[in-house]
Amino acid sequence: xxxxxxxxxxxxxxxxxxxxxxxxxxxxxxxxxxxxxxxxxxxxxxxxxxxxxxxxxxxxxxxxxxxxxxxxxxxxxxxxxxxxxxxxxxxxxxxxxxxxxxxxxxxxxxxxxxxxxxxxxxxxxxxxxxxxxxxxxxxxxxxxxxxxxxxxxxxxxxxxxxxxxxxxxxxxxxxxxxxxxxxxxxxxxxxxxxxxxxxxxxxxxxxxxxxxxxxxxxxxxxxxxxxxxxxxxxxxxxxxxxxxxxxxxxxxxxxxxxxxxxxxxxxxxxxxxxxxxxxxxxxxxxxxxxxxxxxxxxxxxxxxxxxxxxxxxxxxxxxxxxxxxxxxxxxxxxxxxxxxxxxxxxxxxxxxxxxxxxxxxxxxxxxxxxxxxxxxxxxxxxxxxxxxxxxxxxxxxxxxxxxxxxxxxxxxxxxxxxxxxxxxxxxxxxxxxxxxxxxxxxxxxxxxxxxxxxxxxxxxxxxxxxxxxxxxxxxxxxxxxxxxxxxxxxxxxxxxxxxxxxxxxxxxxxxxxxxxxxxxx
Amino acid sequence: xxxxxxxxxxxxxxxxxxxxxxxxxxxxxxxxxxxxxxxxxxxxxxxxxxxxxxxxxxxxxxxxxxxxxxxxxxxxxxxxxxxxxxxxxxxxxxxxxxxxxxxxxxxxxxxxxxxxxxxxxxxxxxxxxxxxxxxxxxxxxxxxxxxxxxxxxxxxxxxxxxxxxxxxxxxxxxxxxxxxxxxxxxxxxxxxxxxxxxxxxxxxxxxxxxxxxxxxxxxxxxxxxxxxxxxxxxxxxxxxxxxxxxxxxxxxxxxxxxxxxxxxxxxxxxxxxxxxxxxxxxxxxxxxxxxxxxxxxxxxxxxxxxxxxxxxxxxxxxxxxxxxxxxxxxxxxxxxxxxxxxxxxxxxxxxxxxxxxxxxxxxxxxxxxxxxxxxxxxxxxxxxxxxxxxxxxxxxxxxxxxxxxxxxxxxxxxxxxxxxxxxxxxxxxxxxxxxxxxxxxxxxxxxxxxxxxxxxxxxxxxxx
Numbered sequence: 001x002x003x004x005x006x007x008x009x010x011x012x013x014x015x016x017x018x019x020x021x022x023x024x025x026x027x028x029x030x031x032x033x034x035x036x037x038x039x040x041x042x043x044x045x046x047x048x049x050x051x052x053x054x055x056x057x058x059x060x061x062x063x064x065x066x067x068x069x070x071x072x073x074x075x076x077x078x079x080x081x082x083x084x085x086x087x088x089x090x091x092x093x094x095x096x097x098x099x100x101x102x103x104x105x106x107x108x109x110x111x112x113x114x115x116x117x118x119x120x121x122x123x124x125x126x127x128x129x130x131x132x133x134x135x136x137x138x139x140x141x142x143x144x145x146x147x148x149x150x151x152x153x154x155x156x157x158x159x160x161x162x163x164x165x166x167x168x169x170x171x172x173x174x175x176x177x178x179x180x181x182x183x184x185x186x187x188x189x190x191x192x193x194x195x196x197x198x199x200x201x202x203x204x205x206x207x208x209x210x211x212x213x214x215x216x217x218x219x220x221x222x223x224x225x226x227x228x229x230x231x232x233x234x235x236x237x238x239x240x241x242x243x244x245x246x247x248x249x250x251x252x253x254x255x256x257x258x259x260x261x262x263x264x265x266x267x268x269x270x271x272x273x274x275x276x277x278x279x280x281x282x283x284x285x286x287x288x289x290x291x292x293x294x295x296x297x298x299x300x301x302x303x304x305x306x307x308x309x310x311x312x313x314x315x316x317x318x319x320x321x322x323x324x325x326x327x328x329x330x331x332x333x334x335x336x337x338x339x340x341x342x343x344x345x346x347x348x349x350x351x352x353x354x355x356x357x358x359x360x361x362x363x364x365x366x367x368x369x370x371x372x373x374x375x376x377x378x379x380x381x382x383x384x385x386x387x388x389x390x391x392x393x394x395x396x397x398x399x400x401x402x403x404x405x406x407x408x409x410x411x412x413x414x415x416x417x418x419x420x421x422x423x424x425x426x427x428x429x430x431x432x433x434x435x436x437x438x439x440x441x442x443x444x445x446x447x448x449x450x451x452x453x454x455x456x457x458x459x460x461x462x463x464x465x466x467x468x469x470x471x472x473x474x475x476x477x478x479x480x481x482x483x484x485x486x487x488x489x490x491x492x493x494x495x496x497x498x499x500x501x502x503x504x505x506x507x508x509x510x511x512x513x514x515x516x517x518x519x520x521x
Numbered sequence: 522x523x524x525x526x527x528x529x530x531x532x533x534x535x536x537x538x539x540x541x542x543x544x545x546x547x548x549x550x551x552x553x554x555x556x557x558x559x560x561x562x563x564x565x566x567x568x569x570x571x572x573x574x575x576x577x578x579x580x581x582x583x584x585x586x587x588x589x590x591x592x593x594x595x596x597x598x599x600x601x602x603x604x605x606x607x608x609x610x611x612x613x614x615x616x617x618x619x620x621x622x623x624x625x626x627x628x629x630x631x632x633x634x635x636x637x638x639x640x641x642x643x644x645x646x647x648x649x650x651x652x653x654x655x656x657x658x659x660x661x662x663x664x665x666x667x668x669x670x671x672x673x674x675x676x677x678x679x680x681x682x683x684x685x686x687x688x689x690x691x692x693x694x695x696x697x698x699x700x701x702x703x704x705x706x707x708x709x710x711x712x713x714x715x716x717x718x719x720x721x722x723x724x725x726x727x728x729x730x731x732x733x734x735x736x737x738x739x740x741x742x743x744x745x746x747x748x749x750x751x752x753x754x755x756x757x758x759x760x761x762x763x764x765x766x767x768x769x770x771x772x773x774x775x776x777x778x779x780x781x782x783x784x785x786x787x788x789x790x791x792x793x794x795x796x797x798x799x800x801x802x803x804x805x806x807x808x809x810x811x812x813x814x815x816x817x818x819x820x821x822x823x824x825x826x827x828x829x830x831x832x833x834x835x836x837x838x839x840x841x842x843x844x845x846x847x848x849x850x851x852x853x854x855x856x857x858x859x860x861x862x863x864x865x866x867x868x869x870x871x872x873x874x875x876x877x878x879x880x881x882x883x884x885x886x887x888x889x890x891x892x893x894x895x896x897x898x899x900x901x902x903x904x905x906x907x908x909x910x911x912x913x914x915x916x917x918x919x920x921x922x923x924x925x926x927x928x929x930x931x932x933x934x935x936x937x938x939x940x941x942x943x944x945x946x947x948x949x950x951x952x953x954x955x956x957x958x959x960x961x962x963x964x965x966x967x968x969x970x971x972x973x974x975x976x977x978x979x980x981x982x983x984x985x
Contacts, residue, residue, distance in 0.1 A: 016853065016888065016889040016890075016891040016962065017888070017891055019853040019854075019855070019891065019961070019962075020853060020891045020895070022856055023853060023854075026856070033856050033857060034856065035855075035856035037856075042699075042700050042701040045701065046701075046855060046856070047856065049857070050855075050856045050857035051857075052856060052857070067856075102902075102905060102906055102909070103549070103550075103551040104548060104549075104550050104551065104909075105550065105551050105552070105553070105909070105939075105940040105941060105942060106550065106552075106555075106909075106936070106939040106940045107529055107531065107550060107570075107939075108570060108571070108909075108936070108939060109550075109909045109939075109940055110529045110548045110550050111529065112909070113548065114527065114529065114546075114548045116527045116546070117527045117528065117529045117548065118526065118527050118528070119526065119527070119528050119529070120528070120529045120530075120531060121528050121529070121530045121531065121532075121536055121537075121540075121547075122531045122532060123530075123531065123532030123533040123536060124531050124532040124552055124554070125554070127560050128554050128555075128558075128560065128563055130564070130567070131555070131560075131563040131564050131566065131567035132531050132552075132567070134564075134567035134568065134570075135566075135567045135570040135571070135939070136529070138567070138570050138571035138572070139570065139571050140571075141529065146532065146533075146536070147532070179526050180524060180525060180526040180545070181526075181543070181544070182525075182526040182528075182540055182543045182544060182545035183539060183540075183543050184528070184536065184539075184540065185536060187539070189543070442535075442536075442539040443535070443536070443539070
């Protein structure tokens with residue numbers, strides 16, 4: 001072990017700078033202890049105690065003392081050269097512009113930086129979403145809660161607070177919205193225009209806004225309320241607020257409401273608000289008694305597709321047509337062709353949905369025409385599947401339901417769950433039609449049709465082994481301006497022989513006609 | 522709603538991209554679950570953010586802090602001037618603690634103080650006296666006082682006296698002994714006690730006489746000047762010490778006290794760049810004490826450590842200390858020492874950060890930026906980092922490197938929990954054994970648990 005000590009005269013460095021130099025020295029290989037320090041009395045004593053000073057020395061407070069203990073002289077020499085280098089190093093000037101800017105770490109911090117903000121879009125894990133939403137409301141923001149797993153008590157508290165402070169709460173579990181023409185969450189690139197939507201259903205909102213876009217109309221405001229908003233407990237607080245917001249918005253001429261049928265008390269409140277809003281209101285309460293929805297400015301409709309058509313016509317200053325829309329666009333000869341290709345056992349439709357409202361609408365329409373649908377969440381508990389992972393008879397399932405997605409990504413993002421189920425249905429000799437929705441737009445899978453096409457082909461091959469031929473009936477919910485492009489997605493499906501229709505209602509009607517045709521033959 | 526859409530995005534950042542792509546504007550929050558994911562505390566926080574009662578209380582507390590004018594008025598005898606101290610009490614730094622549980626340096630310093638007072642003649646009998654319960658220990662903070670490191674203050678010791686000219690409240694602190702073997706690091710040898718006696722009999726009278734003749738020293742202007750001269754007035758006090766000395770020397774020379782005593786006193790102060798630290802601490806406490814006790818206020822009025830626990834007090838938190846285990850500081854160590862030798866964080870000196878200087882004013886002190894990464898821009902970044910967790914700026918204490926903006930001050934419990942940004946503290950590091958002394962220095966952060974407890978307290982009281 002060798003010791004080295006040296007005084008560098010008339011050099012002053014702050015103790016902190018020197019400690020850093022010392023630390024670096026100690027990290028060098030073969031150096032056991034080292035210090036660069038001002039040679040004050042206290043410091044000399046310190047080094048003596050550390051056993052680092054071999055020669056006695058007197059205090060020289062204006063001189064720098066370097067003391068090194070190392071394996072051999074060469075190593076010490078390297079270390080001392082490093083000290084000299086560090087001492088002589090000059091900092092590189094930094095412009096203040098290069099300093100890091102601290103990203104906001106709370107809503108309040110973000111608002112300090114961005115006081116123009118109007119809305120907080122919250123998609124953090126559900127257990128934290130209520131608190132974040134409350135903070136946003138406290139700070140005077142409207143809120144969209146994309147997150148799910150917020151308690152109904154939490155939802156009520158937020159919505160009551162918002163009602164008192166004049167703010168809007170969209171959600172929880174609000175997957176999509178359009179505000180001021182800007183899509184939020186899972187949403188489609190829809191033309192702006194004078195139609196406004198308030199929807200308790202995300203896919204319902206998407207279907208209507210996309211169909212309006214295809215018809216040539218536009219939707220500038222589409223307010224999601226979250227699926228529980230019209231429950232008796234919540235009382236439609238967000239839908240009421242949504243109607244008020246759209247009533248006051250000068251650009252919006254037509255309002256469209258979308259929901260499953262609310263409880264009578266909630267329906268009364270919502271329809272009252274609609275009656276006094278001063279604008280035509282298309283009411284799409286799926287499965288509701290249309291005759292019970294009365295009002296000069298109310299236009300009740302049965303399907304999402306009808307809602308889109310009615311809203312579009314109204315937006316053009318026309319009266320909605322009393323004539324029913326065409327059931328679908330497929331000729332009878334093709335239906336006959338399909339049914340004739342089925343084997344004797346092939347009798348049933350299997351609807352494998354990713355959108356909850358599409359699945360619900362399918363159960364309603366098919367149920368009215370060909371009898372009740374079995375499901376994991378059926379219209380009537382009598383028709384609940386014993387095993388949700390296995391279809392029986394006519395079955396419609398929503399693979400986006402929590403029952404299926406627990407621990408898995410949503411089927412709009414990750415197609416594997418549904419692809420597996422398609423293959424499974426193909427192996428069931430009783431499967432005749434596989435009914436599929438394909439939802440595109442921001443947030444959805446970047447090429448859902450591409451994913452489904454592969455499993456359609458595999459399913460066909462598997463069915464062929466049973467001597468069966470499957471019919472795939474599909475529709476794409478989206479627009480040509482969506483990142484995935486509506487037409488491109490439709491073409492991919494057509495290329496593998498899937499029948500592609502313009503809406504869920506059309507797809508369902510076709511499925512119904514095919515099943516009825518099987519029965520007739 | 523206006524024509525554009527301006528969104529604050531919490532969660533999936535891709536949603537912000539979609540908003541921007543469609544012509545809206547979105548700011549992403551770099552979000553983490555607040556309070557380390559404790560949902561109950563997160564919910565309590567959500568009811569306090571932008572709460573009117575809390576905001577109004579904070580405005581009152583913060584204004585009191587801003588308006589305070591601490592004046593250094595003189596030197597007194599601790600037992601005579603400290604409120605409710607009594608003659609058999611020894612004060613320590615940080616939140617309350619039983620004498621059995623104190624850390625090494627505090628224990629050593631208590632024994633030293635007993636010997637200094639002459640209550641026992643040797644260390645053994647001092648230990649026995651402590652065990653007998655005849656001598657009690659109590660936090661400095663409970664007697665309007667603060668002390669660096671162990672903070673040990675006994676009745677005969679001289680203390681600085683600071684008065685807030687606006688609020689009238691008084692604060693106290695012991696005198697800085699210098700570096701090396703000193704009582705505040707637990708040293709209690711003969712020479713340590715001799716120095717303390719000299720400070721009591723020679724230094725204190727010189728200072729007291731000089732101060733009396735000067736009519737008192739206004740501390741805020743002096744500290745403001747020191748910030749311009751490279752001090753952050755916690756870990757660097759070289760400029761402030763010089764400024765104080767400059768003010769006192771002429772008065773000391775005219776005092777008629779023996780020239781040798783005056784010369785010794787000046788020499789002692791000149792040889793200790795940390796001499797002003799204690800004064801800085803008392804000034805900070807004077808500014809913060811006056812802001813304490815505003816119901817519902819979430820402004821932090823003290824941060825202090827006793828070498829075992831880190832504690833904070835909050836203006837609307839009554840007498841409660843909100844405590845958590847004191848962190849061990851991962852700083853820069855003197856040769857021969859490492860983090861394994863360190864006592865957990867110790868001392869009342871975090872009162873400086875509480876008042877917006879020290880770690881909060883790193884940008885003022887380029888000389889010691891190695892603590893925060895090595896470059897002045899790191900120091901500026903750290904000072905800016907404190908802005909979002911504070912109630913405002915102290916425009917009496919400005920920083921040239923931040924375009925002469927005031928230091929971030931008035932730590933808000935809510936903002937700390939909401940952002941997860943923990944107050945930064947510059948600190949010396951004591952050896953865990955009594956009497957070894959300072960073994961390093963560095964920066965540390967106040968523990969989150971102190972703030973979450975305070976938050977729960979505030980929320981419960983608001984609803985009560």
